[in-house]
Amino acid sequence: MVNLFLSEPKLNDVVADNSSNIDVILPLLNKLGSHIQSLVTRGGRSEARLWLCSALSTVSISPRKQLSVFMKLLRSKPRKLQFVSQLLTMIFEKRPRKLGSLLAKRSYILEKFFEGHPKRILEWFSEFAYDGGSDHKHGAKALAQFAFTNRDICWDELEWRGKHGQSPAVVATKPHYLLDLDVQRTIENFLDNVPEFWSSKEFAESLKDGQVLFLDTKFFLDLFIGFMYEEDLNDVWDAVEEFLTEESFSSLTQHLLITLDECHLCRFLELLGNYFDPSIESWDSGDSSCWLGVVLSKYVDTESIDELLLLNSIINQGRQLLRLVRDENLNDEGELLKENTEEIFRGLEKGSSFSLILRDLSKMKHEEVIRLLGILSWTIHFRLAEECQTPDSWELLFRENGIEFRRSSDHSLLSHKGYSEESESDSDSRSRASKKRHKREKKKRKKQKMRAIDDDDLGDDELVGLHQTSRSWSLSTDGFSATWTSVDLPEHIAKYSLSTWMKWLLARQK
Template sequence: MVNLFLSEPKWSDDAHSSSNIDEILPLLNKLSSHIQSLVTHGARSEARLWLCSALSSVSISPRRQLIIFTRLLRSKPRKTQLVSQLLQMMFEKRPRKLGSVLAKRSYLLEKFFKGNPKRMVQWFSEFASDGGSDHKRGARAFAQFAFANRDICWEELEWRGKHGQSPAVVATKPHYLLDLDVQRTIENFLDNVPEFWSSNEFAESLKDGQILSLDSKFFLDLFTRFMYEEDMNDVWDAVEEFLTEESFSTLTQHLLITLEERDLCQFLELLGKYFNPSIESWDGGDSSCWLGVVLSRYGDSVDELLLLNSVINQGRQLLRLVRDEGEMLKETIGDVCRGLENGGSFSLVMRELSKMKHIEVIRILGLLSWTIHFRLSEECQTPDSWESLFKENGIEFRRSSEHSLLSHNESESDSDSISRSHVSKKRHKREKKKRKKKRKRDTDDDDDNLIDDVILGGHQLSRSWLLSTDGFSATWTSVDLPEYIARHCLSTWMKWLLARQK
């Protein structure tokens, strides 16, 4: 049975087991080297994605996230993919920010439409079809400008009918604009009505940023030029405002995947400047507990982070990689587990860790918790084996399909006896009721009997439990238990060490 080491270790020196430390620590270092090689070479791309996901859970202030991403954007050499991804995010999530910037330079879009009939038709064809004047996008700008400046541009309108329409007629019947030959009309405006492209009407149609969706690449190139070649303050202001308003989680999830290795290193270095290097508490579900400590001492390689994140946050995915790897790593895990099972070995490891720096503590305990994850996945294959594990390690539990508390001192036979008695009484009452009323058994009774039989037989293939480790607040199945138990162990061990160091 797997020992979870959930009883606080003896902190006093024990000369009898002191020799074991010379065996266990080298084994842990060997295991560390195996896993690090696996996640930094064979599965580096996947491990990087895991790390980026963990970094997205970090909580920092909007001002600090602005500083970090702005420095990345302004650093040399230019991070082209990062810039493109950021602008694309703005196009999709906050188009008005860049639309307003574009409206100030509306005259530049002459080149956007010149020689491109598809763009002309897309932007200027949405005239109201219900007889009203509620035109959309460029069609509204065109109609407003044409009526206001009819003396200089009305003759440039091209109609598909036998004859044109006068301003007076179109004013009373706006749907006539549907008869315009949009392509030829806009081509005339490009050649003969330059005033339109710098007009308030056209600029107003750009402010909502919808035009950005017509050709993302064109506008990505345009705004990149605005930022880096022309260094336009209002463009940078819009970018910085977006970086401040958007959550750090969203920014990291969308932007970090674009970074080259050296750029990711720069990001990690910048991020590390905003973390307190000490750990005051440990929350097993919060990545920033250990990320802050590691990042505050970050060097120039992400390898250590890839290792730590894999064993602490991605135990299930790492397990899959290890199973594909072969037997060598499994043998090392077995050696570590056998070494810890020797009397007093775990206490000795904990005493040694209490003297070490936090980064080394996190690495070793992360590895130990992951070995537990590995063993639970390998050895706990049935509901009975899980319940034996709970009892052996002092974890009280309830079966989620029953509501009787099972402590680690209760035997399964006792609980089965209670369950049988309960089921027997239930059936007796039901049969008595059926005889009295002489009714046919209904569907609900059939369902109840089926459930009773499954519980009575003890063959619940999908049995789940509520555990005392989290105050019976969540239901756990065998699929999620290895990862949950391993994290609970890590959290428990870290809390012991932190309490001792205070």
């Protein structure tokens, strides 16, 4: 059975033991780390990079600092056009009014945008209200308002699909007549003969909501990139900075980091690392930032992300890493990996080896501690996935390691010795519990009977798989707050073990 080392060793348990193989275990952990790193950075590198970007999105950083990091990337050379395009696309989708208002100030630019593009013209200027009301949309509203206000200079440019044109007075009383307008020919006339329209307040107003950006996003991406880097327009940069301050760090990293090549990702990590402290205050197994900040703080001038890919894979992506190992279908390497983990555990279970490791780690820098204990926690993940194949084997693991548990179909608490602990002592409570239990068992027998009928249609292998995953548990590891199955348990137990060890070490260093 796998020893999770969840009983905190006391300081006086650590004795000078010349026969201890502590000098063997640490090299074994480093050897296993190198093996995993090779696997992650070789065949699974692109996937491991995505895992890292996802982990970075959980880091907590102030809006002022995130603005500084991203602005330095935007201003640095060479220009990262894919990065800039993705950022602008985010602004288009999330805050279109920011850039729409900037276009409104320069509405005359869009004269060239519509010239020679019938599709754009029809999409923007055709949405007249069908009920004849005044709620025309986008360019149609601008066209109607401008035409009435400036009818003396442009009414003759309106083209109608009927046998004859309509006068302003008739259209004013029957606004649904605008539906008969030949929009394409009318706008083409405006392009040729009414230049005032393109810089008018009516046309500018139609651009403020930013919906025009979606007529041709590539055109507007190129336009705004030109505003930023060729014309260096302050109001455009101000809008970008405002967005970078308002948007969450999580959203920015998830959308933008995937566009960076590895060299520029390294630069991002270096910039980010300037804002973190190299020490750990606390450890939460569900919070990546508790260890990422420490590692990033040491990342200055590093040109490779290999170490970060390793750490994130073993700490945050244990299940995916295990899948990667299996998908590689490297039987020889898989056997070596298994032998390596078994050798590590054989060494740890001799005498005071684990206590000695904790003693030695308490003298090391935090980033090295995270690496070694992270590797050890993943060996637990690997062994549990290999060895705990039945519900009974899981319950034996819980008992042997002092983890209390409840079966999901039975709300009684099982201690690590396997005994049920009653919370009510009076006979009435026991009687009520007995009656409820009798009803549950009756329903359970009925379900089992129905399941047995269904099982007749299943093969032996399918039955084994069904019964293996049919049991689930609530555990004392998380205060019985979640239900765990054999699929989830290896990762959960490994993370819990790592969290427990780190809390011991941090307590010793205070």
